[in-house]
Amino acid sequence: MIELRHVEKAFANGTPLKDVNVTINDGDVISVIGPSGTGKSTLLRCINMLGAPTKGQIFVDGEEITAKGYDIRKVRRKMGMVFQSFNLFGHLNVIENIMVPPMDLLGISAQEAYDTGMKLLADVGLATKALSRPEELSGGQKQRVAIARTLAMNPSIILFDEPTSALDPTMVGEVQSVIRELAKSGKTMMIVTHEMKFAREICNRVFYMDEGGVYEDGTPDQIFNHPQRDNTRRFINRLKVMHEAINSKDFDFLGLYTRLNEYVYKSQIDAKPAYHIHQAIEELCQQIILPALPENPLIDLVLEHAEESDTVLTLRYNGKPFDPKDTDNQISYKIVTSVSNEVRYRIRENDELHNVISLTIS
Numbered sequence: 001m002i003e004l005r006h007v008e009k010a011f012a013n014g015t016p017l018k019d020v021n022v023t024i025n026d027g028d029v030i031s032v033i034g035p036s037g038t039g040k041s042t043l044l045r046c047i048n049m050l051g052a053p054t055k056g057q058i059f060v061d062g063e064e065i066t067a068k069g070y071d072i073r074k075v076r077r078k079m080g081m082v083f084q085s086f087n088l089f090g091h092l093n094v095i096e097n098i099m100v101p102p103m104d105l106l107g108i109s110a111q112e113a114y115d116t117g118m119k120l121l122a123d124v125g126l127a128t129k130a131l132s133r134p135e136e137l138s139g140g141q142k143q144r145v146a147i148a149r150t151l152a153m154n155p156s157i158i159l160f161d162e163p164t165s166a167l168d169p170t171m172v173g174e175v176q177s178v179i180r181e182l183a184k185s186g187k188t189m190m191i192v193t194h195e196m197k198f199a200r201e202i203c204n205r206v207f208y209m210d211e212g213g214v215y216e217d218g219t220p221d222q223i224f225n226h227p228q229r230d231n232t233r234r235f236i237n238r239l240k241v242m243h244e245a246i247n248s249k250d251f252d253f254l255g256l257y258t259r260l261n262e263y264v265y266k267s268q269i270d271a272k273p274a275y276h277i278h279q280a281i282e283e284l285c286q287q288i289i290l291p292a293l294p295e296n297p298l299i300d301l302v303l304e305h306a307e308e309s310d311t312v313l314t315l316r317y318n319g320k321p322f323d324p325k326d327t328d329n330q331i332s333y334k335i336v337t338s339v340s341n342e343v344r345y346r347i348r349e350n351d352e353l354h355n356v357i358s359l360t361i362s
């Protein structure tokens with residue numbers, strides 16, 4: 001069990017943690033989410049004493065690790081940390097990277113460190129890379145080695161600070177799978193992440209960080225579906241919405257598609273619906289509506305994605321009442337209806353953008 005009592009961490013330029021009071025139970029898997037700069041990394045660094053709190057106390061299994069003179073090596077044996085940037089030793093090969101910490105800190109023999117290391121490498125799917133150098137590995141492989149190295153210390157607590165955010169999108173999955181397996185092992189884990197779908201599926205508890213501490217603490221269902229406090233609600237809802245204003249006949253749609261790709265990636269929308277969304281925007285917005293609008297066109301595009309349900313694309317636009325199904329461009333319209341489950345057009349009185357069309361896409 002980890003207990004934080006009135007923990008404060010102040011730097012010369014600010015105090016990211018003001019008064020943190022939380023208890024982490026054995027076996028808890030906690031996703032730590034929140035806007036950047038709210039002290040997520042600082043919290044993990046306090047818990048493993050990489051950066052001691054400036055006030056307050058931290059207890060691990062009843063012992064105060066913040067006490068003067070407490071042997072920090074005891075913390076290192078209990079807790080492992082996995083960083084965004086892997087931090088492998090460049091001058092050592094993969095198996096050496098994994099063998100060194102337990103030999104140094106636990107005093108185990110080279111043979112035992114080697115045997116454990118090879119087993120762990122097999123667990124993360126990298127048995128054949130034991131003799132490779134870190135620079136020969138992809139980012140995803142490096143991070144899996146870093147996880148194996150952490151596990152070699154057999155810690156009961158593992159802290160992950162954005163373990164996939166430095167990776168190429170194609171490698172996020174392999175690292176997430178390793179962490180997902182680990183989450184079932186009964187170890188206590190805290191994971192700072194921006195991957196909301198992942199955060200949600202692996203944890204039993206979520207810390208939303210804001211305003212100097214753990215602003216809201218709850219189950220994934222509470223935090224993601226029924227957030228109680230204003231900032232949490234705003235953060236969760238913003239994640240699910242993409243908003244664009246298309247205000248010119250030669251609007252930069254390529255830029256929009258780039259932002260769409262980022263949104264799709266962040267919201268973890270699958271490839272097929274993502275492709276359908278792209279097609280719906282291209283055909284409906286670019287080919288049908290924009291050409292039909294006056295010289296000062298304005299289309300307000302909102303894409304809302306909620307997990308476990310369809311994505312909704314809503315376009316509000318100016319000009320005369322115009323139902324896209326009456327377009328001359330029936331080929332484009334056919335594509336629109338073929339990629340969406342439902343198309344609804346209506347006119348909203350007393351609104352400059354009185355044409356409203358919404359599509360549900362899955």
Ligand SMILES: Nc1ncnc2c1ncn2[C@@H]1O[C@H](COP(=O)(O)OP(=O)(O)O)[C@@H](O)[C@H]1O
Pocket residue numbers: 011012013014016035036037038039040041042043
């Ligand atoms: N070593 C440091 N020295 C000074 N300021 C720091 C240091 N580490 C973090 N901070 C500041 O503390 C705040 C929280 O940082 P951080 O914990 O990294 O946030 P997050 O991980 O949530 O993005 C930021 O304003 C950051 O600039």
Ligand SMILES: [Mg+2]
Pocket residue numbers: 040041042
């Ligand atoms: Mg951080």
